[in-house]
Amino acid sequence: MPKLKEFCCTAWNWLDERLGIAPLVEHAKHKTVPQHKHSFWYYWGGLCLFFFIVQVLTGLMLMVYYRPGPDAYDSVRRITTEVQFGWLVRSMHSWSANLMVFAVMVHMFSVFFMKAYRRPREFGWWTGLGLLGAVMVFGFSGYLLPMDDLAFFATRVGLSVPEIMPGAKPIITAIARGGGDVGPNTVQRFFLLHVMLLPMIFSALLGIHLWLVQKHGNAVPQSEADKPEEARRSVPFFPNFMLRDVAVWLLMLNLLAMLAAFFPWKLGVPADPLAAAPAGIHPEWYFMSQFVVLKILGNWLPGVLGEYAGVGLFTAGMVLWGLIPLFDPETAGGKRGRQVTYFGLFVLVAQIVLTVLAYRLA
């Protein structure tokens, strides 16, 4: 045992001399995480990170066999039916993508209700919204890649929505779709977006986001902030909180493995642009609220007015959501704080109700 200890010390000194890692460990040892009745929500940012790591690892494995372009469908069929454990890796990638969107949403609403967007954490909120946007585009671009009938028709509908905006059609035709209809060119472009552009943008945003969390530490809800200093509790990040984080990650890995094994991700029939769209075509669950609003407004208003109103409504909503830190900037309670909480509750309930409604109408 003393020999092992001596070896570890020598190895540590060797690494520290070359990489200067001792200050990082010192920093981690001094970092603390507040403990209170809402501490459960602090695990969700780490969970988003966990699912992102799963996405990168399983995505790299899928890329070994996936072929963008005209062979896309055949390569996914091969991954699902011929490559050893290909079906499992593909299932894990798809389930983890959905769980990641869910975790990001829970994380966003929890930091919202804890008012963690307030001074000096505004950039944490804004980089977070950038990450949410990137996650949604990851989902949208990944959905097309297998090129089965569902993927094809959902993307066709998805791209037709922004196309109605003035001046957008030539840009979408030339850049996003690479032609008049969704086809192998679109798959090639979406693949580039999915495996190159988005990971670069996402990693840069994530780096800033995590650096800001290190810089400002975790925000505490107002009820905790009002307590006297000596009544507040916290635990060291390293090793206490980190070990709990790891325990939660392992639980999620189990859930993911069970979902992937018992509910393997399906592959539909190959896309046929000349066939009629299958009945009940709809996007992934996280686009369903937008989908149903467009559908309802489209039925109510004549011509493209419905689409204009829907796109306008969502753009205004997103801008308002992004500006929240400017409307409710202060740490003290008050009328504005309460108004913002009611607004957040309204957005959350509206999202849930619209999503349920969308599935009932689909």
Ligand code: HEM
């Ligand atoms: C994949 C996306 C994301 C990842 C990997 C991520 C990661 C993290 C992590 C690890 C933390 C620290 C632990 C915690 O407080 O939960 C954190 C904090 C934070 N995140 Fe995110 N996040 C993501 C998306 C978002 C989104 C969508 C928002 C909001 C729009 C957001 C806003 C914040 C804020 C304001 C904090 C500071 C919370 C505090 O001080 O307690 N994040 N994030």
